[in-house]
Amino acid sequence: MKLKFVGHIARIRYRLALALVLAALLPVLVAIGLVETTVRQTSARFFVPEVGEHLDQSLSVYQELARSIKESMQNAATAIAANHELREAAQKKDAPLVRNVLKAEFGAFPRLVELSILDAESHVLGHVARPTPLDPLRENALTVVRSLARTSGIAGDNPPVATPGNGSPTAASPDDDALTEEEPSGDDAVTESRNEGLRLVAVFSADKAQFDAFQNMGRFVETYHKIERRRGLDDQSYVYAFATLLGLTIVAAVGVGVLLARGVTGRVSALAAATSAAAGGDLSVRVRETGQDEITDLAKAFNRMLAEIETSRARIEYLQRMEAWQEMARRLAHEIKNPLTPIQLAAQEIHRRYDGGDAGYKQLLDTTLEIVEDEVGTLRRLVSEFSNFARLPQAELEPADLRGFLQEQEQKLTLERASGGEIAGSLPPTDVDMSFELPNDPAPLWLDRQMFRRAFLNLIENATHALRQSAAPRKLKVRLQRDADFWLLSVEDNGPGIPEALRVSLFDPYVTTKSYGVGLGLAIVKKIVIDHGGRIAAGTSSLGGAKVLVWLPAEGTHAQLSFLSSRKSPSAPSHPQVTDTPFDKTAGFS
Amino acid sequence: MSHPRNLSTPPTGIPKKRASFGSLVLLVVTVSAFFGFVALPQLDRARSLKQKLAPDFMLPVIYGGGEKSKLKLSDLRGRAVLLDFWASWCGPCREQMPAVNLIAQKYSKELVVVGINTGDEREKAVGLLQTLNLRYMSIEDEGGMVANSYGVATLPTLVIINREGVVKFFGTRVMTEQELAAELALAL
Numbered sequence: 001m002k003l004k005f006v007g008h009i010a011r012i013r014y015r016l017a018l019a020l021v022l023a024a025l026l027p028v029l030v031a032i033g034l035v036e037t038t039v040r041q042t043s044a045r046f047f048v049p050e051v052g053e054h055l056d057q058s059l060s061v062y063q064e065l066a067r068s069i070k071e072s073m074q075n076a077a078t079a080i081a082a083n084h085e086l087r088e089a090a091q092k093k094d095a096p097l098v099r100n101v102l103k104a105e106f107g108a109f110p111r112l113v114e115l116s117i118l119d120a121e122s123h124v125l126g127h128v129a130r131p132t133p134l135d136p137l138r139e140n141a142l143t144v145v146r147s148l149a150r151t152s153g154i155a156g157d158n159p160p161v162a163t164p165g166n167g168s169p170t171a172a173s174p175d176d177d178a179l180t181e182e183e184p185s186g187d188d189a190v191t192e193s194r195n196e197g198l199r200l201v202a203v204f205s206a207d208k209a210q211f212d213a214f215q216n217m218g219r220f221v222e223t224y225h226k227i228e229r230r231r232g233l234d235d236q237s238y239v240y241a242f243a244t245l246l247g248l249t250i251v252a253a254v255g256v257g258v259l260l261a262r263g264v265t266g267r268v269s270a271l272a273a274a275t276s277a278a279a280g281g282d283l284s285v286r287v288r289e290t291g292q293d294e295i296t297d298l299a300k301a302f303n304r305m306l307a308e309i310e311t312s313r314a315r316i317e318y319l320q321r322m323e324a325w326q327e328m329a330r331r332l333a334h335e336i337k338n339p340l341t342p343i344q345l346a347a348q349e350i351h352r353r354y355d356g357g358d359a360g361y362k363q364l365l366d367t368t369l370e371i372v373e374d375e376v377g378t379l380r381r382l383v384s385e386f387s388n389f390a391r392l393p394q395a396e397l398e399p400a401d402l403r404g405f406l407q408e409q410e411q412k413l414t415l416e417r418a419s420g421g422e423i424a425g426s427l428p429p430t431d432v433d434m435s436f437e438l439p440n441d442p443a444p445l446w447l448d449r450q451m452f453r454r455a456f457l458n459l460i461e462n463a464t465h466a467l468r469q470s471a472a473p474r475k476l477k478v479r480l481q482r483d484a485d486f487w488l489l490s491v492e493d494n495g496p497g498i499p500e501a502l503r504v505s506l507f508d509p510y511v512t513t514k515s516y517g518v519g520l521g522l523a524i525v526k527k528i529v530i531d532h533g534g535r536i537a538a539g540t541s542s543l544g545g546a547k548v549l550v551w552l553p554a555e556g557t558h559a560q561l562s563f564l565s566s567r568k569s570p571s572a573p574s575h576p577q578v579t580d581t582p583f584d585k586t587a588g589f590s
Numbered sequence: 591m592s593h594p595r596n597l598s599t600p601p602t603g604i605p606k607k608r609a610s611f612g613s614l615v616l617l618v619v620t621v622s623a624f625f626g627f628v629a630l631p632q633l634d635r636a637r638s639l640k641q642k643l644a645p646d647f648m649l650p651v652i653y654g655g656g657e658k659s660k661l662k663l664s665d666l667r668g669r670a671v672l673l674d675f676w677a678s679w680c681g682p683c684r685e686q687m688p689a690v691n692l693i694a695q696k697y698s699k700e701l702v703v704v705g706i707n708t709g710d711e712r713e714k715a716v717g718l719l720q721t722l723n724l725r726y727m728s729i730e731d732e733g734g735m736v737a738n739s740y741g742v743a744t745l746p747t748l749v750i751i752n753r754e755g756v757v758k759f760f761g762t763r764v765m766t767e768q769e770l771a772a773e774l775a776l777a778l
Contacts, residue, residue, distance in 0.1 A: 251621055270743030284682035284764035285744040290709050290734045307681050540723040
């Protein structure tokens, strides 16, 4: 549904998105697979089962060592407790003797730190200590308590009582459990009844570095086993993390790719829309020429193509319409012209033949002849205009220089105005400030000099007529400049200007603002301009009056080439010739 | 001894991983597809502005206003606006202008007509405007960003915005004065 909704516009975008997803997905899947294998292999290399076994074995060696150290200390304590002399001295509470015996025993065991004899009330009967106190940084203390039992020769009979002696918290950690033993709480009562509660407390020192190494070893082995147990889970989460990262990358890549491509696809969609509009006959759309890439070129070419089609279609339509008008003008001229002479002759004959004495009738005849000759004269002029319009030949274009042509016209116009020559009547009077603004370089193009002169003079005369209605200072300006592929010729005046409503139809035949004339002047100009592959428009001059703009394709431009090639193809309108009317350059003007 | 000695326990989770891997791929494809087929068209929906609030803009006036002044669309809220996107190289835009000009004259009280010269050269644009002697202002959308935000694909494009700033009409062809007047009557 969604696809249908936007399908037409965004089809390219979907394909692009799909292509991006696929293009990104394939390497990502391969990468995820590779990562999975790599992680698994790497962890397998690190976690060889033998390593764990060896570690456990070395740990048990350490444990054996610790146990043997502890046992030797327990045995030492048992041996001391078994001393008869000591027991007897203790039973007698002979403190000096106890001390002496303890001293003697102390020398026999180098690892001893302290030896004490306690009675049932925990009073110290005797105490011997090493001169240097226990160094908690380097030594661990192991306290062994023994009853001074009679039968204490057997170690197993008297369970050892050991407490961590250095008071450090690490001593209680599970790793040094080789040194700690549960205190046999019930034993005290048993030993007390047999030995009057006399106890030997021996504190031994053990090398702390040794035990620390043992503790670390224990921790390491435990950590190793933990990691080993979690190995599978870890591998999995690495792969997951990697896959998620790559998944996000795909989404981001597709998103960024599609967003970037959006400009292109959007413009392609615009082109497609414009193409279908043009195919439907609407040539009045143009694609926006944004960007600087191939699509911009495509859009420009497309716009140019549309413009050319539009121009040549308009040109053909115009020429066909013109042909119809010309045909009508030709018939009209023919139909009117033929009876004119008989009418005039008949009127003259009646006037000449009458020799009666009726003065009033004679007067009437004079007036009638005058009217008839006047009107016949007007009709002849009209016929001449029509037939001129009908006889418009097709332009015969040849390479020329428009600037040179205009310079020539300027000179001729100046001369005509000064000398009051044949066509001076329709030229601007000498008080009109006529100026030519021409480029410094030649303006090459293809021109039918004779026809274009006629068009140019029509424009000048039109301006002159307009200026007749306005007050001084009267100005007329002719300007030639380059406008892209065209030479732009403009003729401006400061007359009353052209009504806005008339601007579109101004160049159609039989449209005029003047009270006289038939409105063929600008139609002829347009016909000539169209025959030159140009275009004509009317606007408002900065001088305040009318401005007529004529674009003619410049030599060697795209516009000219396309015109020259299209000129051959459409059927050139035929020009029915009306004979025997003298060609009058000013007659076309209305 | 509290050390675990269970070295023989096999690593767990490998078969589970296979299944999750597949679903992961599925997830990525789904997310991408969602993005491509649902999220992107949402972005694209901007193309159809009709009945939506017209995107605001502020552009320099190149004709028919004070020199160096700028026009902000939201400042015109309360009055209907006719936007005419055009360029000097665009023949049909020139054809369109006289009709727009007549509309600008006829509806001068209730309507603000603004020509938006888009992606053009200022000199050419101003030259053309002066030649045509238009009665409505033109502003310059140099990079075509405003045209983009309005989803203008072809020229000329005519946009009618009502007093509330809502786009009521989006025309992509040359229209006559009568057609424009009819659309205005519908929109206002």
